[in-house]
Amino acid sequence: MPDPDREPNNRSRKVDVDNSTSTSSGWILRGGRVVDRSGDRVADVAIAADGTVAAVGLDLDAAGLGLADAPVLDVTGCIVAPGLVDIHTHLREPGREEAETIESGSRAAALGGFTAIVAMPNTEPTIDSAAVVRQVQSAGMAAGLCDVRVSGAITVGREGKALSPMAEMADLGVRMFTDDGCGVQDDRLMRRALEYSSGLSVPVTLAQHCEVEALSEGGHMHEGEWSSRLGIPGIPAEAEELMVFRDIALARLTGARVHFQHLSTAGAVELVRQAKARGLPVTSEATPHHFTLTHAEVASYDPVFKVNPPLRTADDVAAVKAGLADGTIDAIATDHAPHTAEVKEAPFDHAPCGMLGLETALALGVTELVEPGILTMTQLLAAMSWQPAEIAGIADIHGLPIETGSPAHLVVFDPTEEWTVDPSELASLSANTPYAGRTLRGKVRHTMLCGVPTVLDGKAQR
């Protein structure tokens, strides 16, 4: 876990969204169950006009707080929690705006209960320079639906050959670097990247997509029972595990922090568990699809189930759940990866990898993890809010306890409401959700960013 006390620079102290068009008289949330890192209790939450939490408590006196004119939302039966934080979002802009834009992705995030997302750098052009960082940051601010944070590439063009200008990007507030979409293959280059990153003026985290290409190349699904039966070239679990193993060794060698993205195999979870037991500075995330779906889904040959890392076995799904339960896996990250129908309606081995995730992640967490008793609601929200906020280096303003003075980044959701996933109703420009027709429990009612609703009664506000 990153050090929560580390000093953020001034840049990340404020939320970079443009709320100038909104005028607020504050809000009162009545009767919800407030869950944050400091506890779980029934309380009203009063939000001041300046976007901070004015008070938390039973039967709050709005007039006494100077919020007599504030609209009241009855949130009885709902959970009020710090806004969710996704540290693994593909927004596709710049370059693939037909699949998703920063605005449409931010809207999907808000509807999913997120108040902060970290945009992955595998855009066209790659986010590997100050110019592209600024472009994504300003488009995120203009959309004003979510705090869009930017991750930068570890290597120029994500080509795995030369280090990208990390200091230049860190100066603009970039706190996470990754070549996501592929891992840094070269052992020496990864070592240098870790060493170099640990000397920057601000703490940053290198995040790795763990996949040894020599073993995975040409593969399109998990190698095993189903790939053998279906005649699809496979990607062995070991392709992921070898790189996890290497990066644990490099974390030990360099002392630098390593974050493991989308763990998908039982072996990888176990390696991270052992590294944490030895006190190494590693963190990890898992996606909803890797705790929900298995490689058996590919029997349909529907490329909506093609994703990287691939859907694995039932044993791997169980290991990911166990990793979440015992804290080996710190965060649930969506790996939201929009693709248009045109490119997804291809032969399985020609289709690109990736599936939507922002609008279904919380409900999958409730349905697959909390309802069966694998995680408590507090553990789920820890993995979706304050823990990822720490990994992303934004814990100074995201995932904070809901208490007087903290910024009102909030999600309000009904943990019992059932809904059926309809791809055509999602806010994403793409429809490649693998959960079409699935009934899930847990529905976002309201999302507040700096005290301003981005989502109200399940509807995006802009």
Add this chain to the structure above:
Amino acid sequence: MTRVVANPRHGDLRNLLSVADLGPDVASGINRVLTLTDSFVEVSERAIPKVPALKGRTVVSLFFEDSTRTRLSFETAAKRLSADTMNFSVGTSSVKKGESLRDTIETIEAMGVDAIVVRHASAGVPLQIAQWANSAVINAGDGWHEHPTQALLDCYTIRQNLGDLAGRQIAIVGDIRHSRVARSNVAAFSALGAEVTLVAPPTLLPPSLEGWPVKVSHDLDSVLANTDVCYLLRMQRERMTEALIPSLREYTATYGLTERRADLLPGHALVMHPGPMNRGVEIAANVADRPNAVVIDQVRNGVAVRMAVLFLLLGSGIEWGGEIDA
């Protein structure tokens, strides 16, 4: 997108995408095709081997991957049933040029066809096409996945020569990993009660054989004496560059059906190959010419089996009694 799903066909078999499609009871599904094949073999032996059974029906062959032999076999079968045939020949590059698979299918269907015979280098494409198409889809080979009519013609050829497959020992030798023929044949042979042994180096076996009703051997010599059918697969040269085998020479030495090995087979045993053969690699040249090598029978039966499949899919439920004269 709304599309009208009107099935113009009346048979219970809508598509043939895999051996498992032949019915909940795969064995009786296969036997139904084989029984029907008997009467089409008889038609094929006539002076004018043509019947009007599918007159007015249109069968299109849609081959994204070259296979002159399989395409000719299907087209001959369709013509002997008096169906009209069309050939939509596309290189894999046309997909890259921009036309999506779905657009290709909608284009073809707009021309009014009853069956699409599809060959594609990617596993699963026939299944994807079947979800968009109103016409019957027949898998003529998809990647490493399946080639169900090959399995049917192989079953027919074995039954023709040796009778019932039940209890027969069948060795499938060679590159199982990359073979659609092997996947379909394992399903069909075992459904009919044969005992299948896969003989290959570990690098040419699928990564997992979980759920496969087979035995495995890496020693061809020890298998041959107790084999009724020795089924050889084509060994492709590119397997060497993928480090799956050291050399074709070593492959031939360890897994090739040399003359010495062919002599280990019982006298009644058949030698089979889906073609095209690499003489001197997986099969010695003169072993391929021995009387128990039934490769040409396989090709001949292929036409009759494909007539049976087309008739079952497009025959509007007419009972075929073999009575229809040209």
